Amino acid sequence: MSENRSDALSLPATLPLLAILGIKECDSADWPRLRALQYARVAQHTRFRLGAHFACAAISCWISLQHLAWLTVLGWAIGLALTLSIFTSQDWLLRKADGRTLSQREAFRHASGSALVAIAWAAQPVLHWLYGTPTSMLQAWLIVMVVTLGSSLALAAAPLGAIIYIATTSMTAIVVFGLAGQYPPAVAALLYMLVILWGVYQRAEAFLRQSAAEAGMNERNEVVSLLLREFEENEADWLWQIDTQRKVRSVSPRFAFALGLEPGEADGMPFLQLIAGDAWKTGQFPTSLHDLAERLKRKESFSNLLVKVSIDGVTRWWELSGTPMLDEEGKYVGYRGVGSDVTEQRESSEKIAYLARYDTLTELPNRLMVNESLGEAMKYAKQWRSRCAFMMIDLDRFKAVNDSLGHQTGDELLAEVSGRLKSILSENEMCGRLGGDEFAIVIRDVKDRDYVDTVARRVIEHLSQPYEVNHHMLYVGASVGSAIAPRDGRSVEELMRNADLALYRAKDLGGGEHFQYEPSLHKSAEERRQLEFSLRMALDRQEFELAYQPVVDANDETIISFEALLRWNSAEHGFVSPAKFIPLAEDTRLIVPIGSWVLEQACIEAANWPDPVKVNVNVSPEQLVEPDFVATVVRALSTSGLPANRLELEVTESIFVRDALVAGKALKEVMHLGCQVALDDFGTGYSSLGYLRQLSFSTIKVDRMFVQGAAQGSKESLAIIRAVVAMADSLDMTTTAEGVESFEEAELIRELGCTKIQGYYFGRPMVKAEARKLFDVPGRLRA
Incomplete structure (x- = not known):
């Protein structure tokens, strides 16, 4: 990078005037950096220029007070002081410009400050022309000429400001002398301006070339110093040298340390013998050592040659570079090179390569x-x-x-x-x-x-x-x-x-x-993808609706609650079975926003039912592990105004497999609100009495497969239902039998002792309007 920066500071043989002034940039050089060098030099003379200005201003005021009113002189002095303060502040910002780049905008700002100072000084001859005498006007111009000369020398490194300064003061003097009829001084002022402008141009170009050369040299010196310092501080590198017999000579302490010997012990020993280890006796050299020996034999240069060596019985990896040495007559006298131990780097590379391909x-x-x-x-x-x-x-x-x-x-x-x-x-x-x-x-x-x-x-x-x-x-x-x-x-x-x-x-x-x-799997995958796409937009399209299935008391058949069941009528796919889209919603975690919607809508509808009819809402394990699940329940209850004791959440045993601790904590918090929790599909999955001990469920729901099995005389189903009922009674829980579709099944369930019944026999899932009709007749709470 340093080399590129040095090249960027090189200048072409011919420099355009606009480039020297900083108005135009050539592609062949890094002008922002060169411009920074120019203005950094100008900022070095700020104090000298400021002192010279005040000295000349004092002399000018002394002369002016003899010919002009003191208020006029005071006004001019104040104006000069203000312009000098502006110009000095700009100089102060450029004091460390050589360490950075400088934009054209900054250069033009500095030139504008120079122009303000020049205008202030140019006002002196004008004031004496208007209110003084020809002699005082000439005296004022002489002082301005001294200031102009000093400024041109101080600003020559950044010629734009110097030229503006010289042109402003000189042109003012030429015009004033011309209007006063003093033509010789006007011509002298013109010649004076041209000479100084030419001198500023020459000085600016010389300074620019000198600065570019010095900066480039300094950077190259810094690079060389850095490389030498890095080499000296790097303990893994050493210099090695062998003679025509391939014996090591001039052994450095670092090279001896790499060989595991003292410098005196290694000096004069065969190079290959020192690094071959036991292979020197057997002749079974590694391929890399053969390669090194061949290069030394052919007397050819090599660079970054990776060699497997053996030092004190330990395998190491060296990286060697070497060049044949020739005497003044061009005769071969040995090899000299540099080496480094790269064992750790190689082992690290091998480990990285292993990790890149192995678990x-x-x-x-x-x-x-x-x-x-x-x-x-x-x-x-x-x-x-x-x-x-x-x-x-x-x-x-x-x-x-x-x-x-x-x-x-x-x-x-x-x-x-x-x-x-x-x-x-x-x-x-x-x-x-x-x-x-x-x-x-x-x-x-x-x-x-x-x-x-x-x-x-x-x-x-x-x-x-x-x-x-x-x-x-x-x-x-x-x-x-x-x-x-x-x-x-x-x-x-x-x-x-x-x-x-x-x-x-x-x-x-x-x-x-x-x-x-x-091949048919592609079709299934595409159908699933399309179904998922539609499912993601179903809520926004308001394609979901809830159906309500009554749950009745097993004895008097009064309606105890309704289970809210989600239905989806898709614009693209028509009616989609819950068995098809619910697992998809759980896989994609869309069940979380959908479940929140179901909970809120079910509570809103249940608030229209007579007390104490409840609403049962199914909750997915994915919803329970959400941090804001309890807040979702609270929000649904507060929005609808439904009492918490009229909301019963239904969960399956899979929640204890998904994340038992998180799910259990969420359900306990919901119970503390006053809500009830039912365990659905008990006995069909991961059944364990430990689940019933962990949470105080309000209801255990018996799956329809056991109800149908009992109706068909299955002893196993009958035994399971009796066991569940007995267990629920002992734990102060109610039982709900699902899937009851006939009078005989209902009678059997009553005999088995189930508390509640749900099924087609008492009512299919219905829209909310049909569910409300069951309550239209006063006192009618039967299905």
Whole structure:
């Protein structure tokens, strides 16, 4: 960079006048820096110029008081003092300009200050012409001429201000003498101006060239000094020298330290023997030492040659540069060069290269290396007209382990998984970690379609075996999606995308499955993408509405509450099943704003119902982990005016897997408000009595599959319902049986002891107007 700056300060052979004045810039030089050098020199003479001005001003005032009124003289002196203060302040700002660049605007501002001072001095001859005598006018001009000469010398480094000053004072004198009829002084003033202007121009050009040369030299000296200082302070560098027999000579302390010897011990020893170690006896030299020996033999210069050496039995890496030495007659007398120990840098580079391609947790190839390996496999398959495959693996239920036992346990589990994967793969497969709990396998040669399925089944079987981590017995499975090249993709990106689509379908099948890519998956993915796009705009388009299904007392069939059920009538897709768009909303976290809307609208509608009819609102686990969930509930209650005891939130057991601590805390705060919480779908998922102990649920809802099973005489379903009812009664909880569709089922539920019933038999989900009609008849609260 310094070299470029020095080149930028070089000047052309001929300098235009406008360039010297700073009005025009040439492309061949760095004029902002040159301009800064000019004006920095001007600022050095500020005090001298200021003193000279005051001295001449004092003399001028003494002469003027003999011919002019004292008020006129005082006014002129004050004007001069003001202009000098302005000019001096501008000089003060330029005192350190040589360390920076200077714009044309700053130069013109300085020249304007010079012009103000010149106008003040030019007023002297004018005043004497108007109010004095010809003699006093000549005396005033002589003083101005002295000031002009001094200023031209002081401002010559920055000629624009000097020329303006000289031209202003001289032209004023020429005009005044001409109007007074004193032509000889006018001609003398003209000649005087021309001579001084020529001198200023010559002096300015000389100063400019001298300053550019000095600045360039100083910068080059600084660069040389910096390089020498860096070399002297860098303890990893040393100078080395060998003679014609390749024996080291003039061993420096640093070179001896690098060799692990004293300077006297190393002097005269063969260079290659000192750095070869045990290889000197066996003759098994590293390739880099062979390369060094060949260069020394051919007497050729080399630079930054990386050599593997052995010092005291320890392998090191040296970077050597060397040049043959010749005597006055041109005869070869040895080598001289510089060297440095770059072992740490090389090890660091190797570590960086490893980290760039391997995952530190599992020690498996990372995504980058997996991509490269897949690219090589596809290239090989294309060359030999064979097939390769790519498999994506996703662990089932890993998130539950991570959330419940912490990331450290999760990381140890991932390390166990990687060990199992490496143990079951052959040389034909390469396994890597893509990130998180996603792994991948590249199969280089696929003999048949069943081969991929065989590998996938082996992976699922081994990864589904129990793990013992930190005294915990953990169970996770695996889902696998695969794609075969070139049939399913002709590029790395295409093949990976299609394998990912197959994995997504395997997860949809419930996990623990292998699914091979099919072209129809693209259509499903596109439908999902379009559905997600429409879902993101559904709230703004007001496409959602709520339906309400009554929940009745099991004994007298009076309406106890309504469950608010979300419905979506999309402009693009028509009516979309909740079973289709609710999971999508949860995956994309759109369920959070949608759930807030549902909660608010349900509370507003419930406020129109007679007391004590409640409204039941389903809450997603994604909503519960939001920091402002409780505030959302409070906002819905306050907006609607609904009492808190008439709002019952329904949650599923999955909240305890998502984030039990956060979800439990949020539900407890909601209960403190007076709201009730129901546990929905109990017995269908991650059922545990510990959940019922953690929170005081108001209601346990029995899933419709048990109700239907009991109606069909299933002993298991009957036993489960009786157990749930008994447990709920002992815990002071109510029970709601879902999916009751006939009189027989309702009677059975009553016999089993359920508190409340919900189902088509008592009412299908209905719009809010239909729900209100159930309350139109006074005293009618029956379905």
